[in-house]
Each structure stands twice: as C-alpha cells, then as structure tokens.
Amino acid sequence: MSEDLYKLKQELIEYGKLCGQKNLTPGTSGNMSARFNDKILITTSGSANEFLSEEDLVLIDFDGHVIDSNKKASSEKMLHVEFYKKRQDINYILHMHSPYLSTFATCRIALDEPVMPENIFYFGQIPLADYGLPSSFDLVEKTAKYFDDYDVVLMANHGVIVGDKDIKSAYLKLEMAEGYAQVLFNTKLLGGPVLLNKQQVDEINSLKK
Numbered sequence: 001m002s003e004d005l006y007k008l009k010q011e012l013i014e015y016g017k018l019c020g021q022k023n024l025t026p027g028t029s030g031n032m033s034a035r036f037n038d039k040i041l042i043t044t045s046g047s048a049n050e051f052l053s054e055e056d057l058v059l060i061d062f063d064g065h066v067i068d069s070n071k072k073a074s075s076e077k078m079l080h081v082e083f084y085k086k087r088q089d090i091n092y093i094l095h096m097h098s099p100y101l102s103t104f105a106t107c108r109i110a111l112d113e114p115v116m117p118e119n120i121f122y123f124g125q126i127p128l129a130d131y132g133l134p135s136s137f138d139l140v141e142k143t144a145k146y147f148d149d150y151d152v153v154l155m156a157n158h159g160v161i162v163g164d165k166d167i168k169s170a171y172l173k174l175e176m177a178e179g180y181a182q183v184l185f186n187t188k189l190l191g192g193p194v195l196l197n198k199q200q201v202d203e204i205n206s207l208k209k
Contacts, residue, residue, distance in 0.1 A: 125150075
C-alpha cells in the first residue's frame with residue numbers, strides 16, 4: 001500500500017470516528033469517500049463509519065468497479081462518483097443520516113431561510129433534492145443536479161451529502177449544517193425564527209468579496 005493511500009485511509013477512519021462521537025452517523029448508516037488520483041477510496045457496504053478499519057475501505061474506479069478487493073463498495077458509490085465528476089475541487093465526500101438534517105430531509109424542507117449570518121455566509125442555502133430510491137440511478141440524477149452550485153445537499157426522506165477540498169472542511173460543513181438544522185428546528189418550537197431582511201443578507205454576502 002502506498003503512503004498516500006495509507007494516509008487517506010487513516011483520515012477517513014479518524015473522521016468517521018469523530019462523526020460517530022458527534023452522533024452524525026448512527027449505526028451503519030451513511031458512507032464516506034476520498035478522491036485518490038483517478039480512483040475513489042470509499043467505505044464498504046454495511047460498514048459503520050464510527051468503527052472503520054482499513055479493511056472497510058476499498059478503491060473503485062469512476063465506473064464504480066471495485067479494484068483489488070473482494071468486498072462490496074457502498075451501494076451509494078455512484079452518488080460519490082457523480083459528485084467527483086462534476087466538481088474537480090471536491091476531494092472528500094461525507095454522506096450522513098445525521099438526526100436534524102435528516103429530520104428536515106424527511107419533512108422535505110430545504111434549509112433556505114436567512115436565519116443566521118454564518119449559514120448565509122457559508123451555505124447561502126442548503127437545497128433539497130427530490131426523493132429517489134437509495135442506491136438507484138434515479139437518486140443520483142435527482143441529487144447530482146445540485147452539485148454544480150452547492151457543497152451540501154439534503155436528500156428527501158434520506159439524509160445529507162457534503163463535499164469539500166479536504167476532509168476537515170467537509171466535516172466542519174457537516175457539523176455546521178447539522179447545528180443550523182438544530183437551531184432552526186428549535187425556533188419552530190418557539191413560534192418560528194425572525195428572518196434577516198434583504199439588506200442584512202446583502203451585507204453578509206458582501207463580506208465574501
């Protein structure tokens with residue numbers, strides 16, 4: 001095993017454990033991957049992100065075929081493949097069923113309200129992809145149309161997918177998005193959030209320049 005591949009495996013193992021500790025990946029739900037040259041390192045079918053070992057990570061090509069292993073890659077492998085194909089700047093993908101983001105996904109509610117400056121700045125909005133059968137091409141097609149413009153996408157009645165240039169950035173976006181969903185959920189219990197107005201949103205967006 002090359003040193004680079006070994007490092008990638010250790011990163012995914014480390015952040016899978018962190019996601020588990022933060023309750024972002026219950027049980028055997030969800031999957032993770034990293035770009036590796038012209039291949040993809042991805043979790044195996046049925047593995048638990050919190051308890052990954054090196055044997056729970058396999059290489060696939062961009063057609064989804066497993067290379068040098070008799071284990072099955074995650075059934076959502078083509079979702080990862082499509083994200084990497086569309087975005088050359090994306091090197092890591094986390095697909096999780098975190099409780100609060102999955103709550104909004106299950107209610108089919110996009111996270112698009114201007115509630116907090118941080119979320120406007122980092123996400124703009126988190127769109128909702130239409131429902132597709134897990135592991136199906138239909139799911140890939142319905143979700144992938146958002147990848148050009150968004151790093152974080154909710155998947156109806158399913159969960160969330162996050163991509164970024166490095167694994168720390170992908171993890172932090174996942175954690176921030178889950179916190180955003182939790183705050184928004186809590187505001188609904190108190191009668192709904194007070195939304196920021198257009199001028200305030202424009203002022204926040206101007207900070208990006």
